[in-house]
Amino acid sequence: MIINNFYVGDNLELMKEISDESIQLIYTDPPYNSGRNFGDFMDKYPSLYSYTYDFIKPRLIEMKRILKKDGVIIFHVEPKISHYIRLVMDEVFGINNFQNEIIWKTGGNMKSSKKLQRYHDNLIVYSKSKKYIYNQINLPYDEAYKQKNTIRVDEVGEYITTAAHYNQPDIIQRPNMRYNWNGHYKQWHVLENTMKQLHDKNRLYYNKDGIPRFKKYLHEMDGLPIRDLWTDIGTIQSKEKLDYATQKPVKLLERIINIYSNECDLIMDPFAGSGSLGRAAINTNRNYLLFDIKDKAKEIFYKKKST
Numbered sequence: 001m002i003i004n005n006f007y008v009g010d011n012l013e014l015m016k017e018i019s020d021e022s023i024q025l026i027y028t029d030p031p032y033n034s035g036r037n038f039g040d041f042m043d044k045y046p047s048l049y050s051y052t053y054d055f056i057k058p059r060l061i062e063m064k065r066i067l068k069k070d071g072v073i074i075f076h077v078e079p080k081i082s083h084y085i086r087l088v089m090d091e092v093f094g095i096n097n098f099q100n101e102i103i104w105k106t107g108g109n110m111k112s113s114k115k116l117q118r119y120h121d122n123l124i125v126y127s128k129s130k131k132y133i134y135n136q137i138n139l140p141y142d143e144a145y146k147q148k149n150t151i152r153v154d155e156v157g158e159y160i161t162t163a164a165h166y167n168q169p170d171i172i173q174r175p176n177m178r179y180n181w182n183g184h185y186k187q188w189h190v191l192e193n194t195m196k197q198l199h200d201k202n203r204l205y206y207n208k209d210g211i212p213r214f215k216k217y218l219h220e221m222d223g224l225p226i227r228d229l230w231t232d233i234g235t236i237q238s239k240e241k242l243d244y245a246t247q248k249p250v251k252l253l254e255r256i257i258n259i260y261s262n263e264c265d266l267i268m269d270p271f272a273g274s275g276s277l278g279r280a281a282i283n284t285n286r287n288y289l290l291f292d293i294k295d296k297a298k299e300i301f302y303k304k305k306s307t
Contacts, residue, residue, distance in 0.1 A: 003287045006298045011270035011291040015062040024265035029076035060092045070132045072260040075124040082122040093126040100125040105231040138223030161205045161213035244274035253280035275301030
């Protein structure tokens with residue numbers, strides 16, 4: 001099978017043509033058995049059992065076979081059936097290989113007078129083994145962070161301050177760190193000569209009592225680690241929208257790819273739809289395989305291959 005291609009057909013049969021342990025990351029956004037007619041496909045199966053065990057499970061078994069030992073699978077699903085998918089994935093991948101359930105805020109304007117309206121999707125993350133690729137991504141400090149923390153500004157930029165001395169010096173005793181600085185005898189976090197260097201470089205902030213605190217500039221810090229609640233990636237924007245009902249944002253796929261794979265890795269979407277994973281793979285320098293049962297999906301992908 002040639003990589004960087006979109007194949008049309010039954011993904012269960014197409015995956016059988018892939019060698020064992022050759023895919024680094026699998027993102028799958030299959031039908032949800034919602035009962036809805038999306039125009040491009042009818043999302044309805046005879047029963048939930050039939051959907052889960054006759055349709056999904058055999059495909060998960062093939063996905064596990066072709067996934068590399070340090071690979072990851074992301075199952076994109078809605079909350080109504082996410083717990084059923086978790087049970088099947090526990091069976092196939094093992095409960096100890098469950099890593100995260102990411103909540104992605106999808107937005108939307110639909111209203112309901114009978115219950116709270118769903119406002120998110122679930123991204124269920126399993127690895128094939130205990131050792132898997134994971135690249136931490138940090139976001140810039142936002143206004144919410146700045147409101148929760150005292151932000152000061154000097155000629156270098158915005159900074160926060162952290163304690164320069166131990167609050168409980170008798171519990172962790174460091175005699176070589178105890179000295180008088182600016183009229184205060186304490187057990188400090190750095191040696192006296194280091195404290196002097198920080199002072200000379202204007203890296204200390206002194207409170208009203210003359211006690212120093214370390215300056216930490218925001219532009220020098222890593223940022224806020226991404227956690228399992230994603231509210232900063234919106235739904236499809238008008239300029240990105242294609243003629244496919246269940247299209248997902250390229251930015252969402254780019255984030256998933258950057259976290260769970262490295263450049264030049266081979267990634268796959270067995271329910272490719274409009275091909276968002278393929279476009280995200282091109283943007284992030286990954287190789288890809290895309291499968292879908294519909295010719296229309298392939299046509300849409302090649303019509304707008306990159307964004």
